[in-house]
Amino acid sequence: MIELTVNGQKRQIDADGDTPLLWVLRDDLGMTGTKYGCGIAQCGACSVMIDGTVTRSCVTPVESVASAQITTIEAVEADPVGARVVEAWVKHQVPQCGYCQSGQVMAATSLLKQKAKPSDADVEAAMTNLCRCGTYNAIKAAVRDVAGLAATQEHGA
Known part of the structure; x- marks a missing residue:
């Protein structure tokens, strides 16, 4: 056991x-x-x-x-950072098929718990999960939103 x-x-x-x-x-x-x-x-x-x-x-x-x-x-929403990540995922309509999204949310939550204001390079280095639907721009926008950072031009995708 x-x-x-x-x-x-x-x-x-x-x-x-x-x-x-x-x-x-x-x-x-x-x-x-x-x-x-x-x-x-x-x-x-x-x-x-x-x-x-x-x-x-x-x-x-x-x-x-x-x-x-x-x-x-x-249980990710039991954590205040995790709850904000899930809220941003909904706000930015990140998921398409949704299959990879639980892993994406976990990666974003871990990043934001370790670094509240990550740089774009930090986000790119941490968010290495694959998304076959290509929602990377929405993922980046949602992470930046939780971090309180200005939206990037990629958000329009």
């Missing part, structure tokens, strides 16, 4: 230690907001926060996060 703290709740999981956190969240805990995308930590659909840092859960062994605070999209 492995004890995890997910969204502030202690959970006992009966899983092999090398099982990816993604599958424990989805299959054992029923938290399907975290998505499977590529399985090799490239796309970011599986992003969660581990002790506040955005992490790809598809390649994170569950035993490696047994003593960590895991936050998933299901």
